[in-house]
Amino acid sequence: MTHPSDSRAYFFKIDTTIKKIRNVLQKRFNESGFDLTVDQWVLIDHVARNQGISQNTLAELTTKDAPTVTRILDLLVKKGLVERRMSEEDRRKFNIYLQPEGIKTFETVLPVVKEIRRQGWGSLNEEDYAHFVRIMDSIYQNFSEY
Amino acid sequence: MTHPSDSRAYFFKIDTTIKKIRNVLQKRFNESGFDLTVDQWVLIDHVARNQGISQNTLAELTTKDAPTVTRILDLLVKKGLVERRMSEEDRRKFNIYLQPEGIKTFETVLPVVKEIRRQGWGSLNEEDYAHFVRIMDSIYQNFSEY
DNA sequence: TGGCAAGCTTTAGCCTGCTAATAATTGTTT
DNA sequence: AAACAATTATTAGCAGGCTAAAGCTTGCCA
Numbered sequence: 001m002t003h004p005s006d007s008r009a010y011f012f013k014i015d016t017t018i019k020k021i022r023n024v025l026q027k028r029f030n031e032s033g034f035d036l037t038v039d040q041w042v043l044i045d046h047v048a049r050n051q052g053i054s055q056n057t058l059a060e061l062t063t064k065d066a067p068t069v070t071r072i073l074d075l076l077v078k079k080g081l082v083e084r085r086m087s088e089e090d091r092r093k094f095n096i097y098l099q100p101e102g103i104k105t106f107e108t109v110l111p112v113v114k115e116i117r118r119q120g121w122g123s124l125n126e127e128d129y130a131h132f133v134r135i136m137d138s139i140y141q142n143f144s145e146y
Numbered sequence: 147m148t149h150p151s152d153s154r155a156y157f158f159k160i161d162t163t164i165k166k167i168r169n170v171l172q173k174r175f176n177e178s179g180f181d182l183t184v185d186q187w188v189l190i191d192h193v194a195r196n197q198g199i200s201q202n203t204l205a206e207l208t209t210k211d212a213p214t215v216t217r218i219l220d221l222l223v224k225k226g227l228v229e230r231r232m233s234e235e236d237r238r239k240f241n242i243y244l245q246p247e248g249i250k251t252f253e254t255v256l257p258v259v260k261e262i263r264r265q266g267w268g269s270l271n272e273e274d275y276a277h278f279v280r281i282m283d284s285i286y287q288n289f290s291e292y
Numbered sequence: 293t294g295g296c297a298a299g300c301t302t303t304a305g306c307c308t309g310c311t312a313a314t315a316a317t318t319g320t321t322t
Numbered sequence: 323a324a325a326c327a328a329t330t331a332t333t334a335g336c337a338g339g340c341t342a343a344a345g346c347t348t349g350c351c352a
Contacts, residue, residue, distance in 0.1 A: 122288040142268040
């Protein structure tokens with residue numbers, strides 16, 4: 001291999017790693033009795049930190065597309081974790097709020113997620129993190145034209 | 147942030163990066179008139195390099211699950227790119243082969259994929275690649291118990 | 293003011309990822 | 323040899339990612 005990019009390895013490695021992370025999260029959720037998918041958690045996490053956020057902004061922050069946000073919110077509403085309120089200023093928008101049950105879920109799940117994050121990072125250090133961020137951002141930027 | 151793992155940043159960054167890569171690949175496929183999804187390409191790539199491979203092995207190599215491999219192969223067979231042949235030694239297995247049309251597709255698409263790999267890696271160097279591999283493998287290993 | 297473009301959300305349709313269950317075949321064990 | 327376990331692939335069902343198109347609402351502009 002003359003240059004790293006000649007191998008499919010780096011696409012594959014990223015793909016494999018994120019799959020692993022998602023699997024571990026989901027399994028831990030299931031073991032813990034959380035009736036929640038990883039992506040449902042991602043939305044809850046963002047809503048908890050941005051009560052009243054619009055679906056649009058939610059989509060931007062999570063890099064999910066609008067239809068996906070709609071569907072995940074449908075499920076969360078059905079579970080009673082989240083509420084859509086018509087925006088006062090702009091009737092095209094919904095403001096999304098956690099219901100009491102959603103707040104409870106957030107507070108219950110967050111420590112578990114944090115623990116998994118720590119476990120995944122393991123003994124990697126600040127310098128590794130700097131490398132990681134620099135490399136991932138670089139790849140992203142190299143595709144910024146798209 | 148006292149420790150990198152306290153932030154959701156690294157899960158998110160990996161997720162965002164792989165999404166970006168997939169989007170770029172798919173758009174370039176579409177622009178180039180390839181009637182092919184990224185995951186269909188991944189299977190073609192592996193079959194091209196391992197003619198006669200079983201679906202099971204294909205699943206392992208691509209870290210896809212068996213049902214997904216079944217469905218993607220169904221599509222590739224329908225497109226006439228790939229062929230399932232019953233295994234002689236073990237009638238539970240299929241051996242997968244590229245059809246002439248599939249070989250043509252492989253040879254046409256490969257240069258485009260290579261170009262995108264190079265573009266994504268940009269001016270990152272061998273040392274960066276070593277960091278990248280070490281960090282991603284480390285994360286994966288930290289979850290190896292699962 | 294009336295019309296038209298732009299923005300927010302939803303719907304529909306396809307593809308992929310995951311689990312659980314099933315069918316068919318092979319391997320093992322007694 | 324017969325029963326049982328393991329392996330390979332498929333089917334079904336739910337969830338999420340993507341695009342395209344539609345319905346409302348808002349903003350702009352003539």
